[in-house]
Structures are given as structure tokens and as C-alpha cells.
Amino acid sequence: MERPIQKPIGTPVEELDTPTMVVDLTALEKNIETVHGFFRNRKAKLRPYVGTHRCPALAHMQLAAGGTVGGVAVGTVGQAEAFADNGIADLMVTTEIVGPPKIERVCALARRAKVTVVVDSASNVDELAKAAKGHGVILRAAVDVHTRLNGAGVEPGRPAVNLAKRVAKAKGLEFVGFTSYEGPILEKTPAKLAAESRKWIQQVLDTREMAEKAGLDVQTVVVGGTHNYEVAGAMKGVTEVPAGAYALLEERYRPYRKQLKPAASVLCTVTSTPEPGTAIADAGMKSCGNDTGLPGARNVAGATVRSLSAEHTNISMAEAKTSLKVGDKVWLTPWEVGVTANLYDYINAIRKGKLEAIFEVTARGRYR
Amino acid sequence: MENYKPVIGTPVKQLDTPCLLLDLDRLEYNFKVMADTYRDTPVKLRAHMKNVKSPLLAYMQMRTGGTVGGVCCAKVAEAEVMVEGGINDILIPNQVVTKDKIARLCALAKRTSITVCFDSTQNLRDLSAGAVAAGVTLGVAIEVNTSMNRAGIRGVEEGVALAKLARKLPGISFKGVMSHQSIGGMPDNETRVLEGRRYIQMCLDVKSAVEKAGIPVELVSTGETWTYDTAAKMPGVTEVEGGTYALMSTFMDYMDDFKYAGLLLGTVISTPRPGVAIGDTGMRALGAMCTYPEAWPAMDNVPGVVVAELLEEQAVLKSKGPMPLRVGDKYLVRLGQQDLTVNRYDHYIGVRKGTVEAVWDIPARGCHN
Numbered sequence: 001m002e003r004p005i006q007k008p009i010g011t012p013v014e015e016l017d018t019p020t021m022v023v024d025l026t027a028l029e030k031n032i033e034t035v036h037g038f039f040r041n042r043k044a045k046l047r048p049y050v051g052t053h054r055c056p057a058l059a060h061m062q063l064a065a066g067g068t069v070g071g072v073a074v075g076t077v078g079q080a081e082a083f084a085d086n087g088i089a090d091l092m093v094t095t096e097i098v099g100p101p102k103i104e105r106v107c108a109l110a111r112r113a114k115v116t117v118v119v120d121s122a123s124n125v126d127e128l129a130k131a132a133k134g135h136g137v138i139l140r141a142a143v144d145v146h147t148r149l150n151g152a153g154v155e156p157g158r159p160a161v162n163l164a165k166r167v168a169k170a171k172g173l174e175f176v177g178f179t180s181y182e183g184p185i186l187e188k189t190p191a192k193l194a195a196e197s198r199k200w201i202q203q204v205l206d207t208r209e210m211a212e213k214a215g216l217d218v219q220t221v222v223v224g225g226t227h228n229y230e231v232a233g234a235m236k237g238v239t240e241v242p243a244g245a246y247a248l249l250e251e252r253y254r255p256y257r258k259q260l261k262p263a264a265s266v267l268c269t270v271t272s273t274p275e276p277g278t279a280i281a282d283a284g285m286k287s288c289g290n291d292t293g294l295p296g297a298r299n300v301a302g303a304t305v306r307s308l309s310a311e312h313t314n315i316s317m318a319e320a321k322t323s324l325k326v327g328d329k330v331w332l333t334p335w336e337v338g339v340t341a342n343l344y345d346y347i348n349a350i351r352k353g354k355l356e357a358i359f360e361v362t363a364r365g366r367y368r
Numbered sequence: 369m370e371n372y373k374p375v376i377g378t379p380v381k382q383l384d385t386p387c388l389l390l391d392l393d394r395l396e397y398n399f400k401v402m403a404d405t406y407r408d409t410p411v412k413l414r415a416h417m418k419n420v421k422s423p424l425l426a427y428m429q430m431r432t433g434g435t436v437g438g439v440c441c442a443k444v445a446e447a448e449v450m451v452e453g454g455i456n457d458i459l460i461p462n463q464v465v466t467k468d469k470i471a472r473l474c475a476l477a478k479r480t481s482i483t484v485c486f487d488s489t490q491n492l493r494d495l496s497a498g499a500v501a502a503g504v505t506l507g508v509a510i511e512v513n514t515s516m517n518r519a520g521i522r523g524v525e526e527g528v529a530l531a532k533l534a535r536k537l538p539g540i541s542f543k544g545v546m547s548h549q550s551i552g553g554m555p556d557n558e559t560r561v562l563e564g565r566r567y568i569q570m571c572l573d574v575k576s577a578v579e580k581a582g583i584p585v586e587l588v589s590t591g592e593t594w595t596y597d598t599a600a601k602m603p604g605v606t607e608v609e610g611g612t613y614a615l616m617s618t619f620m621d622y623m624d625d626f627k628y629a630g631l632l633l634g635t636v637i638s639t640p641r642p643g644v645a646i647g648d649t650g651m652r653a654l655g656a657m658c659t660y661p662e663a664w665p666a667m668d669n670v671p672g673v674v675v676a677e678l679l680e681e682q683a684v685l686k687s688k689g690p691m692p693l694r695v696g697d698k699y700l701v702r703l704g705q706q707d708l709t710v711n712r713y714d715h716y717i718g719v720r721k722g723t724v725e726a727v728w729d730i731p732a733r734g735c736h737n
Contacts, residue, residue, distance in 0.1 A: 001714065003445040005468050017737050042499055051680070075652070075681040080369070093640050095681045096637040097650070099696055101384035123695055137440075151682045152638035152646040159500065247573035271463040272487050272519035280519045282465075286418075286711045287736035290655040291678075307659055310418060310707055311442045311731060311736070312518055326465050326490055335658075338680060342652050344369060344714065345734055365370030365714060367386045367653035367681070 002345040011355045013348075014329050018269040020098030021285035021344045022331075027263035028058070028247060032065045034259050035229060035246045036182060039067030046231040047092060047222065049244030051075035052338040053264075054363035055087035055347060061215065063088070072116065073222075073242035077105050078187045082216060084113045088363060092116040092222070094181070094242065096115040096144065096152050098124060100131075102368065105133040118144040118179055125173065127167050141173045142222060145180040155331075156203040161211045168216055177220035177239070178188060178211070180204045184227040186256050197228040199236065205237045209368040226253060226260075230301045230357075250337040251296045266340060267348075268313055270324050278305070279324040281313040283332060287343055290311070293335030297351030300330060370714040378724045381698055385635040386653040388713040389700070390615070390728075392720045394629035395425075398614050399432040401625055402596070406608075407436030411600045414459060414589060416611030418442040419707045420562065421732035422716070423453025425614065438481070440589070444472050445735035447482070451677075453731070456480040459589060461546050461609060463519060465491055467498070476503035484508030484545050485585070487521050489533055499539030499660045505628035506538045508623070511576050512547040514567035520547065520579055524663050527574040531583045544587030547571035548609070549595060553662065554622050564595035565602065572604045572674070594623055615706040619663040631668055632701040632709065633717075634683065643686055645673075645693040649701050650681040663704035670699050710737075 005017035006315070013022065039046045048062040051074045059072055071090025073075070074080045080091040082214040090113065096105050097117055109115050110132070118124050121140050132139045143164045145151030154160045160178060168175040183199035189192035201223045209216050219239070220311035224232025226245040233241050245253055267285035286294050290308045297303040305313055315330065317324060334340040342364055350355040372387050380389070406412050413435045415426055426439045438457025441447040447458045457480070464473050464484050478498070486492050486508055499506045510527050511652035513520030521527050527545065534542040543623045548719055549567040551560065571590045578585050591599025591608035599608045612620055615630030634649035647663075656678055657663045667685070670692060683701075685693065693699060703709045712731050718726035 001731070002736070003448065004737045005472065010401070017694055019736055072463075075650075076648075096657075097636040099384075100636050101382070105384075120640060121695060124638075149679065150644075150677055150684050151679045152640055154630055154640065178400055187715075191612050269466055271465045274487060274513060274517075275522055278517070280463075285657065285705075287657075289655075290658050292658050294659070307517070309518065310705075326463075326488060326578060338652065343734065343736075363435070364710060367370070367650075367712075368372060368384050368648070 004115045004346060006358065007355060008220060009355055013267065013350050013353050013355065016267055016268050016348055016355065019287040020267050020348055022265045022267050022348045023248060024263050025349050025356060027261040029154060031247055031249060031260045031263055032062060035243065036065040036067035036131040039233055042233055042301055044238045045069045045239045045240055047071060047242045047244040050071040050083060052244035053248060053341045054079065054361050055159055055341065055359050056083055057359040058091065058253040058270045059083060059246060061087060069240055076366055076368060077102050078368050080364035081105065082113065082366050084109055092112040094122060096119055096120055101130045102127060106139065107131050107137050110139055114140065116142055116176060118139040119143040119153050119163065119167060122163065122166055125163065125170055126262065129172040135317050138174050140176045141167045142177050142179045142220065143167065145178050145204050145205055147180045148182040157210060158205045160207045161214055164211050167352035170216060175216065177218045178207055179222035180203050181225065182223065185226040186227060188256055193228055194231045197231040201232055201238065202365055205235065208237055212262050218311055222313060226257065245337060248337045251291055251333045251335045257320040265298065265333060266334060266335045268330050269328055269331060270326050270328045270330060271326060273326060277316065277318045279315040279317055281314050281315060281330050284308050284311040286310055288353050289339035290332055290335065291339045295332040295334050298333050300324060305332065373727045374717060374724055376724055376726065377400055380633065380719050382722065383633055385633050385698065386649045387633050387717055388405050388709065389631045389633050391629045392714045392718050392725060394627035395614065396530050398626045398629055399429050401510050402429065402610060402613060405596060405600055411605050412436040412607050414438055414440050414607045414609055416440050416609050417446055417450055417732060419611030419710065420614055421446065421710055421730050422728060423450050423455055424728055426455060427448065428435035440609050442467050443735055443737060445737040446732045447476055449732040449735055451480050453512045458482050461548065461589065462483045463487065465494065470494060471502065471626055474498050474504050474506065477506055477552060479590035481507065483698055484507055485509050485511040487511045487519050489530065492530065492537065493533060496537035496539045506540050507543045508524045508534055509546045509589065510574065512545050512571045514547045514548045514570040515733050524574050524577045525597035528577050531578040532581065535686045542583065544585040545574050546589045549592065549727040551594060555620060560594060560622065560700040561598050564596055568599055568602055568605065572602065575604060593618055615703065617663060618666050618702050618704050619660065628668060628702045630703050630706045630710065632703065633702060634699050636695050636697045636699065639695055644692050645685040645691050647699060648681065649683045649684050651678040652680055654678060654701065655712060658707060666702045667705045668700035675701065676731050693732065718728050733737060
């Protein structure tokens with residue numbers, strides 16, 4: 001478990017023990033207002049994907065802001081358990097749930113929360129239905145449709161509709177609709193972003209239409225994300241957008257989502273300046289992560305992160321406008337907040353440079 | 369936190385996934401390779417806890433043999449966990465710089481032997497001041513840059529100057545020199561040995577220069593898993609900081625003296641297209657390094673199948689021929705860089721011959737402070 005030196009509320013941020021994950025509440029609240037504000041007066045609603053930050057305190061802030069379906073989306077059953085245990089009563093698990101141990105758990109969870117699962121195969125539908133019936137619970141089930149990504153999902157159109165029919169017939173399951181994750185589509189031009197997003201989402205909406213013609217009641221279509229929430233949320237037939245990264249934003253989305261501000265950082269300390277042009281700091285792959293990309297260095301103009309090793313940041317100062325000395329603080333913006341939050345047990349929440357709260361990252365490590 | 373503690377005796381096939389397994393036969397084999405290597409040499413192993421994050425695993429290596437009787441830790445928080453676990457000889461081959469952290473380090477030095485590495489006069493003065501204020505003595509060693517261009521002094525003269533200053537300052541005891549080495553790609557054995565020698569010699573050159581200045585050097589802590597045999601044969605080296613060897617990483621696949629003892633157990637959740645299976649060992653559960661493609665996970669027990677892509681919570685598995693995996697099948701994955709994966713779990717599930725034998729905490733998970 002993480003063992004930071006916990007500082008009293010009110011501590012100036014530069015005195016926090018490092019490396020540490022910091023969330024700026026002012027930026028977070030602004031991001032929430034931007035995205036939730038968009039959904040407040042629309043038919044489509046937000047279902048915040050909270051598997052990104054894994055933090056119930058943040059999830060409750062999102063739900064309190066309005067514009068949502070009143071529930072969240074998560075990546076795994078374990079994450080759903082963590083958020084349910086912390087007061088959230090409507091959860092959608094966006095990964096297929098296979099095998100007895102996990103199906104037992106999701107059925108138990110369905111006794112105390114409204115749970116939606118996703119399915120992409122007949123055998124999994126049968127397995128889930130049998131267990132749900134045995135437990136005397138109803139699992140809401142959406143058909144996972146394969147569009148742009150290489151992951152799970154049944155093909156759109158006829159195969160998806162056939163599976164939907166099987167779900168609708170299965171005792172123990174309630175067919176609710178279709179879902180697909182087509183992102184992230186990273187496009188700066190609004191017209192291109194809209195065209196590319198619509199191309200993939202339309203496959204799911206066409207599937208919906210085909211299912212309705214076949215007599216199925218389709219309550220929901222869950223598509224889109226931070227990359228295109230305004231496009232997905234405006235398409236007729238889309239009911240829920242499971243965006244997650246918008247709340248804290250991240251380096252990856254920064255050039256494409258100008259209406260949102262980075263709210264999460266890893267605060268680190270320079271531990272060595274071994275030669276001109278190089279500064280070494282104390283955040284590495286284990287405390288910032290570079291699974292898919294390198295963090296940005298925010299507070300030192302011109303500095304760039306050259307690489308991360310397990311425990312160190314290697315910062316290039318070649319183009320930097322100022323210098324760094326041992327003991328100085330550097331603010332890193334994670335490439336992917338979902339990677340970084342999963343490394344911490346605590347988040348320091350700050351406002352105007354002072355520590356305001358310490359949040360637990362309860363769903364950290366909930367991979368199963 | 370990660371919260372899976374299955375019942376002892378559970379068959380591996382019935383485990384919930386993904387979860388982090390230790391193949392105990394393979395782990396004990398790796399410990400024995402190290403014990404055999406260092407048993408009759410003056411050089412000993414100082415196992416690196418950044419890799420296993422558990423005092424128990426440190427004790428298992430110590431009991432098997434070949435060690436200095438202490439460990440190294442990358443961070444102060446990691447060192448605290450080891451001291452609380454009863455280990456009383458700690459080397460931190462890293463810099464500890466802030467006032468808070470130096471105070472925390474000095475608190476440990478009241479109860480145990482602590483040596484920390486430095487590469488600047490300012491840091492040395494701060495360590496000295498902290499130690500004096502706490503009324504303790506900190507061991508210090510110079511970090512020498514050899515191949516990684518990270519921290520560490522860049523020249524021999526700088527080392528001599530730092531050693532001289534270290535001898536003068538109160539509260540600290542100068543011990544010697546330390547270096548880390550890295551090598552890219554999958555080197556052949558000759559390249560591996562020659563490069564290892566060349567880098568470690570750079571560290572030994574600083575030792576010689578410091579000794580020529582009349583300052584005794586008792587510690588030369590260098591070498592790691594890929595140089596474990598090379599370093600053992602270099603006169604002057606006193607200890608080797610091996611860590612990866614215990615659980616193994618695919619980026620060191622060429623070190624075939626060691627077995628893959630750390631494995632992620634996964635379940636196939638979908639077979640959506642021909643030749644493709646989707647597993648539940650995604651990027652979050654495994655970890656990855658965008659800048660180092662060699663550190664990529666590999667299947668342990670499914671010939672012909674590769675981990676083609678990692679999504680957030682899904683692994684895309686591909687087969688050239690027909691996909692042998694079915695929905696519900698279990699599979700084992702070798703770790704790309706094992707310490708990144710270990711750092712994402714709070715428990716090891718120790719298995720032997722298909723059955724859970726032990727469930728152990730990973731108390732230093734997340735100890736990056």
C-alpha cells in the first residue's frame with residue numbers, strides 16, 4: 001500500500017510528499033460543468049465512466065452535477081463492487097463477465113444495485129441467464145457491438161440482433177439495448193471528428209433500428225466518450241455516453257479537447273541534476289506510468305520528459321527557459337489518467353495551491 | 369486496493385482472474401541459481417526489493433543463500449516496509465533529497481543500518497545535516513553513471529571530490545560506490561558479458577581513484593540480473609543488486625538461467641473473430657512501457673498464440689492458425705517488466721502443481737515515496 005507522508009489539510013501544495021497524485025478541484029469542477037452542462041437539457045445523458053479515476057468521492061461529485069443517468073460505468077466487476085460499496089446504486093460493467101467466480105459476484109451485486117452487463121456471445125448469455133435465474137435476480141444486459149476497436153464485441157447488424165433476441169428470451173436477463181466503444185477518435189477539426197464518430201456510431205444505431213423492426217424493445221444505446229461526447233450526445237437514438245477522461249483530462253486528449261483543462265498531475269521532486277540539459281525527478285513508471293505515452297512537464301517552460309524508468313523521470317532541459325535544481329518541484333501531466341490513478345491509494349485534492357481533501361482511490365487494483 | 373485472497377488449496381483452474389501468481393517451484397529454482405552463484409565467492413547478492421516488494425521473498429532468498437544478509441530498496445517507503453519486516457541492512461541506490469524524506473530516512477537509521485547513494489555536494493550536505501539533527505549516522509555511497517545517463521556522477525574526479533567531502537562531514541560514513549547498468553535489445557552472450565564488464569569497470573575506476581586519494585572503499589555495489597555472473601567474477605565488486613531474476617521479465621528473455629516465476633493468470637472472455645481471443649489481462653492489470661517494446665507480455669503455456677494488443681481491460685490474443693483458446697479457458701502470461709506488474713497488486717498467489725499453496729501480501733506495493 002502507498003505510504004506517503006500525509007500532510008494536514010491546508011498544507012501548501014509544494015510541501016506535499018512526492019511523488020504524489022494531485023487533483024486541482026477548480027479545474028475538475030470546471031470540466032464537470034462543461035460536460036455535464038452539455039447533457040443537462042438533452043435527451044442523451046452522461047453515464048460517467050469512473051474506471052478512469054477509480055475514486056468514489058469523485059464519482060459522487062460527477063453524479064451530483066446532473067446531466068447523468070444517475071449511475072456510472074466501470075471496467076470490471078471488482079470496480080463495480082467498490083463503487084456500489086461506496087453508495088452508487090446503478091452500475092454498468094463494460095467488459096464481458098465470464099466464468100463462475102465472477103458471475104456469482106455480479107449476481108450478488110445485482111441484489112443491492114441496478115447492474116447492467118455486456119454480452120457478445122450466445123454461450124455467455126446462457127451462462128449469465130442461468131446464474132441470474134438461480135440467484136433470483138434480473139441482470140440488465142446490453143449487447144456489445146464490435147465497431148472500431150479490436151476488442152470484444154459481436155458484429156453489428158444481423159449477428160448483434162440475433163444475440164439481442166436471445167437475451168430478450170432469456171429468463172434472468174433483461175435486454176436493454178446496445179453498446180460499443182469506438183474511441184478514442186483524436187481529431188482536431190470538429191467536422192472530421194463528427195464524420196468519423198458518426199460513421200462508427202451509426203453502425204450501432206442501424207443495429208438498433210433493425211432490432212426494433214424485429215420487435216425488440218431497445219431502451220438504450222451506450223456509445224461515445226470524452227473524445228466525441230458532443231457528437232455522440234447529439235445523435236438521435238443515442239441514450240447514454242460513458243465518458244470518463246473528461247473529469248481530470250490527460251495529456252493524450254489535451255490538444256483535441258480545448259474546452260477541458262488538465263486537472264490531474266503527478267507532483268515530483270528533482271533528485272539529481274547530473275549534467276547540463278538533464279534533470280532527474282522521483283516519479284517513474286511506478287508512480288506516473290507510461291503504458292501508452294509519456295507525461296508532459298507543465299510548470300517548466302520548454303522542459304520535456306525524455307523517458308521514465310521504473311522510479312525516475314528523465315527530463316530534458318535543453319530547450320527549457322529556466323533551470324531546475326535538486327529539491328525543485330515538477331508538475332507532470334499524465335498521458336493517461338487511468339494508468340496513473342491505478343498506481344495510487346490516495347489522491348491529494350487541492351484548491352488554489354492548498355490541500356483541501358485526501359480522497360481514497362478505492363477501486364485501485366480491481367482488475368477482476 | 370487489489371483484494372483477492374483465494375482459499376488455500378483452490379485449483380488454479382478455478383481462480384478468479386486476472387490475478388498475480390507466483391510459480392513456487394520456479395521461484396525456488398531462481399533463488400537457488402543465485403545461492404549457487406554467490407555461495408563460494410567474496411561477492412554476494414543484495415536482492416532488490418523494488419522487484420518483489422515483500423520482505424518474505426527477501427527472507428526466502430537469504431535462507432537459500434548467497435546474500436549479504438541485507439537488501440536494497442528504491443525508495444524510503446519501501447525501506448520502511450523492509451525494516452518493519454525485520455530486515456536490518458538496507459542500501460538505497462537512489463537519492464533522497466527533501467527535508468521530510470531525509471528525516472524519515474534518519475528515523476530508520478536509529479533502528480537499522482542504512483546506506484544511501486548521492487551524486488551532488490548539496491545532497492551530501494543535506495544528508496549530513498539531517499543525520500546530525502537526528503543523532504544518527506547514515507552510510508553514504510557515490511552513484512556512478514555508467515550506461516543509463518540518469519543520475520550519477522559523470523567523471524572520476526567528481527567522485528574523488530565527493531568522497532573527500534563525505535569523509536569530512538559529520539553524521540555520515542563514507543562506504544563506497546554504486547552503479548546500475550542497462551543494455552538494450554536481446555544481446556548475444558558475448559556482447560552481454562563484454563558490455564557488462566565495460567560498464568562495471570567504470571564504477572571500479574572511481575573506486576580505484578578514491579582509494580588512490582587515501583580513502584578506503586568497503587562497498588562496491590553494482591551489477592544486476594543481466595550481469596549477475598559477469599559482476600561476480602570482477603575483483604573489487606563486493607555485491608550485486610539482482611532483482612528481476614526472481615520473477616523474470618520478457619525484456620530479459622536472453623537470461624535463460626532464470627525461469628518465469630511471476631505470471632498473470634487470465635481467462636478468455638470472448639472469441640469474436642477467427643484467430644482472435646479476448647482475454648481479461650488488459651493494460652491496467654499487466655502494465656506496459658510505450659518506449660520499450662521488448663518489455664511486452666508473452667504467453668507462458670499456449671504455443672502459437674501471442675498477446676497482439678492490450679486495451680484498458682482486455683488483451684487481444686492472436687493465433688496464426690486456428691485459435692486453440694475457447695471462452696472460459698485459463699491462460700498464463702509472462703510479464704514484460706515484472707516490477708511494473710507487481711506494483712499493481714496487493715497479493716501474490718503462490719501456486720505449486722496447479723494448486724494454491726499460499727497467499728502473501730505485497731506490503732511495499734505503491735511505496736513510491
